[in-house]
Amino acid sequence: MDSLTPATAGKTEALAARYGHDAIPLAGPWNETIAGMLGHRSVRAYRPDPLPEGTLETLVAAASSAATSSNLQTWSVVAVQDPEARAALAEVASGQKHVRQCPLFLVWLADLSRNARLAEAEGVALEGLPYLESFLVAAVDAALAAQNAVVAAESLGLSTVYIGALRNDVQRVAGLLGLPPGAVGVFGLCVGYAADPGEVKPRLPQATVLHRERYATEGEAAQRAGYDTALGEFSARNGMGPEGWTGRVIGRLAKLRAMAGRDRLVAALRGIGFPLR
Ligand SMILES: Cc1cc2nc3c(=O)[nH]c(=O)nc-3n(C[C@H](O)[C@H](O)[C@H](O)COP(=O)(O)O)c2cc1C
Structure with missing residues (x-):
């Protein structure tokens, strides 16, 4: 039995919100x-309140603290405030x-462009750069x-939502933000104070995603059916229609x-400096 401290008091409730009371x-x-x-929950309605001074820099410090492959630090971030650029990105x-x-x-x-500039300045060829x-x-x-920035933002009482739809037109995004070849916006992120914080969205049960020693699919169909019900109820409560997870996956990928x-x-991507060999 856990000894309940303020931090652990909400544990069961938090797990129930994430997986449903039955899972x-x-x-x-x-x-x-x-x-x-x-x-965590994604938020799609924000109050206009500005963020405290230095918030951007704090979030970037959290981002910079994430692990990075071979310490190459092949990422950058563009903070966009200009309303016209915002409108174009929203489009x-x-x-x-x-x-x-x-x-x-x-x-x-x-962002591989920084390493390309490094190579040029040093007069070396980086043979590995053009590869997938x-x-x-x-x-x-x-x-x-x-994601480090998201966790930091949420710990500060801010909300976020990723915007993968920026990949609808990576070339236009590159043009709008003046990106050099070898840099691509892989997703956007809205940050702000939630107008409506919404509800935690349930996830697939752990039995579906956690495999022990070997990948196993027994029980997956029943687990999916249960999750369809849970997500359908979540969606209905949140004004998204009664569709379950199966319908969403098919709608997104069919x-x-x-x-x-x-x-x-x-x-x-090949057009903006990623040969993907
Ligand atoms: C890489 C990525 C891209 C996403 N793109 C969008 C998007 O363009 N628009 C949107 O409303 N939500 C987007 N989301 C948010 C997901 O829809 C959301 O995380 C998912 O439905 C789970 O809900 P939750 O974050 O509230 O738990 C994106 C999430 C990720 C990780």
Whole structure:
């Protein structure tokens, strides 16, 4: 039995919110950091209140503290405040209004351009740079950095939502932000004070995603059916229609139309300095 401290008091409730009351996993150690992570939710409506001075720099310090492959630090971030640029970025992102509304909009870059400049200045060739592996390293670096910033922001009472829809047109984003070849916006991030913090969105049960020793799919169909019900109820409560997870996956992936241009991403990346060999 846990000894209940203020940090552990909400543990069962937090796990129930994340997995549903019927799928609460065993969980051992617990603290305020973990509680904060389990409380995460994406927010799509923001108050206009500005962020305290220095917040951007604090979030970037958290981002810079993430692990980075071989310490290459192949990411950068562009903080966009100009309303016209915001409006154009929102347009790229299929008109998502929170891109214009949030007080801070960050575009996270997979950035190999810095290493290309280093190579030029040093008069060396970086044979590994044009490979898919290097792009992947940079994209992973950007994601880890951004997620550290998200955890930091949420710990400060701020809310966020990632904007992957910036990849609808990576070339336009590169033009709007003046990116050099070898830098690409892999996603945006709205940061601000929530107008409506919303509800924690349940996830697939741990039995579906946690494999012990060997990958196993027994039970997956039943677990998916249970999750469909849980997500359908969440969606209905939050004005998103009663569709479950299965329907969402199919809606997102069944037709190329739903990729909103991202089906041409390889060609677009090659056009902005990522040969992807
Ligand atoms: C890389 C990435 C891109 C995303 N892009 C968008 C987006 O363009 N628009 C949006 O409203 N939410 C976007 N999201 C948020 C997801 O929809 C959200 O994380 C997911 O539905 C789970 O909900 P939760 O974050 O509230 O738990 C994105 C999330 C990630 C990780």
